Amino acid sequence: MSEPNTSCAAFQRTAAIDPEAVAVRSIGGTHALTWRQYADQVREIAAGLHALGIGRGETVALMMANRVEFYPIEVGVQHTGATSFSVYNTLAAEQLQYVFGNAGNRVVICEQQYVERIRRSGAPIETIVCLDGTPEGTIGVDELKAMGRNDFDFETTWRAVRPDDVLTLVYTSGTTGNPKGVEITHANLLAEARAFHAVLPVEFGDRQTSYLPSAHMADRFCNLYLQEVYGIQLTVVPDRSLLPAALVDVHPTIWGAVPRVWEKLKAAIEFSVANEPDESVRAGLDWALGVAARKADAQLRDEPISAELAAEWAKADEQVLSVLRAKIGLDQTKWAMSGAAPIPPQTLGFFFGLGIPISEIWGMSELTCVASACPPEQARLGSVGRMLPGMQWRIAEDGEFLVRGPLVMKGYRKEPQKTAEALDPDGWLHTGDILTVDGDGYLRVVDRKKELLINAAGKNMSPANIENAIKAASALVGAIAAIGDARPYNTALIVIDAETAALYAARHGLADASAGVLAADPGVIAEIARGVAAGNATLSRVEQIKRFTVLPTFWEPGGDEVTLTMKLRRKPIAAKYGEEIERLYAEQLAATVHEPADVHSAG
CATH class of the missing domain: 3.40.50.980 (Rossmann fold)
Structure with missing residues (x-):
């Protein structure tokens, strides 16, 4: 047939x-x-x-x-x-x-x-x-x-x-x-x-x-x-x-999620462990997660796993980690993937340490979804794998990543001009993304070409990379917009995660979990300041967030600030929060402007 x-x-x-x-x-x-x-x-x-x-x-x-x-x-x-x-x-x-x-x-x-x-x-x-x-x-x-x-x-x-x-x-x-x-x-x-199936x-x-x-x-x-x-x-x-209940019901053999879902799953696991009432059980979980973190750290550094660590991880897996995977419903997963936006390598590392095989993928609707991936056993944390079979790529003079092949869309509906702007006469799709490719063909996403920050000194930076570093360090951070284009240093608008806010309020006995109340709570500010400091520690000095403000609102999908797929609307954000941004760069530190915990935290 x-x-x-x-x-x-x-x-x-x-x-x-x-x-x-x-x-x-x-x-x-x-x-x-x-x-x-x-x-x-x-x-x-x-x-x-x-x-x-x-x-x-x-x-x-x-x-x-x-x-x-x-x-x-x-x-x-x-x-x-x-x-x-x-x-x-x-x-x-x-x-x-x-x-x-x-x-x-x-x-x-x-x-x-x-x-x-x-x-x-x-x-x-x-x-x-x-x-x-x-x-x-x-x-x-x-x-x-x-x-x-x-x-x-x-x-x-x-x-x-x-x-x-x-x-x-x-x-x-x-x-x-x-x-x-x-x-x-x-x-x-x-x-x-067929190309996807050949890899995953x-x-x-x-x-x-x-x-x-x-x-x-x-x-x-x-x-x-x-x-x-x-x-x-x-x-x-x-x-x-209902997703947590569905995972336990289904025990999926293949599974994918956008970064925010992986981040929330990580936060839920950590919260569950921290609030385990049985001290001996909690001690066992802490030990196993510690071993998992050491394995993940080695993978993040692209270092070989020592025989000693491999043996300790196998013991932790048999006694604790396999039970934990079953508890969240990902114990029968052959492969999982993360896509639609960059994911913090620390988040991927956390799940690798748990024994959940994840492949980070890259793609876009104009490429029929997935354009790059690799089997989890060949994954390199921070990379989105290699181009799928049958696809060609090249990098334009300005750094834009171009793609050609059978995955490229037919065009934009009733938009011949925009189609011509995206698809050149030779069939190359101008993706709008900046990617780097190493000698083995592994791709790393830098950012959208139009979204790169160029500071006052002319340094090019990826806002997504900066934002991911901060989000990975604090579960309280639901959304963050890095600011720094034509500025002397980087700052950030931070929005609290609505679900984590409710958990935080319950844990700390706060009757009101609204964004307005929590954005002014000294404990919340101190926790976020520690997260910003921890995220900064993974960034170069020029990329680090020097000041931030916590906005008294939650950002909803499809609202002024984020799209329905949770991508930041950077220009509308800059316009809507112009006053807050200017306060971040004022000589006098306003009451709503804070600095990372390793400098000081203003509450």
């Missing part, structure tokens, strides 16, 4: 491997679909959509939480030949108007709670299919299925889909304006899946959790598309707060 060249062909081959195996499930398995049921529903959805006139050249939008029903609907759209894409559930009506207008979709399939917002958008939507109810003017999923005609030729329809058809649209974060719709083809997807193997029946929004390319590729091509079993996590 020839290799599939569309997502539809891949799904049909995968669904036939073991039709009675569970393909998609909820936490606990109370709601599940076998591959047979999944395939049957795909056929029904495709027939119903065909009756609405949906086929090749059409576009269908989805707006819903992570749920079992998403998968047959999404894959059903694909089988009509249409382009299926998801929108972030937090988008306002005016943002939906722009995205729907750019995508050109006539149909939206959504949860009832979003119907009114979709209508307020004013977009020319002809049909709203509602999953969990039938508000006036909408149709239900069962009604959609019932619309399918008996003479609908399902086989001919999905076989007519071509590799260069647009499979999905992925809307970028929009840090500098309206989001751009990245067009990903079926050929892009199949090339990505995926097998039928591998277990994974879906908890990121399906509008995020990381969720679409690592869950939806890898499932279609290789048959992984997915457990949907409708709320991020």
Whole structure:
């Protein structure tokens, strides 16, 4: 049998491997679909959509939480030949108007709670299919299925889909304006899946959790598309707060997370150990984590593990670490990965020390998600691995990393000028990232080209590197924006992590865990000052944060300061907090301006 060249062909081959195996499930398995049921529903959805006139050249939008029903609907759209894409559930009506207008979709399939917002958008939507109810003017999923005609030729329809058809649209974060719709083809997807599989193997029946929004390319590729091509079993996590329970329920064999999730998992483990009531148990945990930290430190320094340390780690693993991995649900993980943003090497080192194999990856929506990775046993902490097979790279004169190959997007939807700016005539994608490559082909991300800090003395610095060093040193720091462009020294705006704030308040008997109260609490300031000092210790002198202020607010995804994928909106931040930034550079130290603990801490 020839290799599939569309997502539809891949799904049909995968669904036939073991039709009675569970393909998609909820936490606990109370709601599940076998591959047979999944395939049957795909056929029904495709027939119903065909009756609405949906086929090749059409576009269908989805707006819903992570749920079992998403998968047959999404894959059903694909089988009509249409382009299926998801929108972030937090988008306002005016943002939906722009995205729907750019995508050109006539149909939206959504949860009832979003119907009114979709209508307020004013977009020319002809049909709203509602999953969990039938508000006036909408149709239900069962009604959609019932619309399918008996003479609908399902086989001919999905076989007519071509590799260069647009499979999905992925809307970028929009840090500098309206989001751009990245067009990903079926050929892009199949090339990505095969190149990824060659480095991080995926097998039928591998277990994974879906908890990121399906509008995020990381969720679409690592869950939806890898499932279609290789048959992984997915457990949907409708709320991020349920992720710890999902991990224990699933014991995933492959797993990925954005850096903030890894950082929170690390903080939760450390908090659990520090608050273990049994002194003897806590002593054992402290010993094992100490051994793990020594192993991680050696790996961070790229030093060989001594036979003595290896033997001690094996003992710690047998007695404690294996139990700890099982307790958090990552004991059966063959490989894990971190991506979407740089992760502090210390965080990766922590999990390496625990015996959880992580590969840091690099990529972007314009490259169909993952563009570089390496097997965890070949990983070098701080590196994002090597380019995936089949991809070419080169570094432009100004240091920008350029990529060419089968993962490169078709273009930006209805944006020929922006497409031409990103894709040159020779097919090179201008990534906007600065990466370095060593003699063995290992890549290291420096930063976004446009975001590099150049201080008053002309020194180029990566704000992400500085920010990661501070975040790695303090769980209280939820977000940090390094300031220093054209300035004599670096400072920072710091925002407290909302979840850690609640834990801190409970531990210290504080009745109020609001950002305003905690930002003025001397204990919180002192703790963050120690974290800034610890982070500074890992940075060169010119990179170090000399002053900081803790803002009396929490930054929400999709707000003024961060995108829906938690990327900093640096220009809006600089404009919104201009007064706070100027106070950081004033000769007189204001009450809200603090210095690292090794200088002094002002409360």
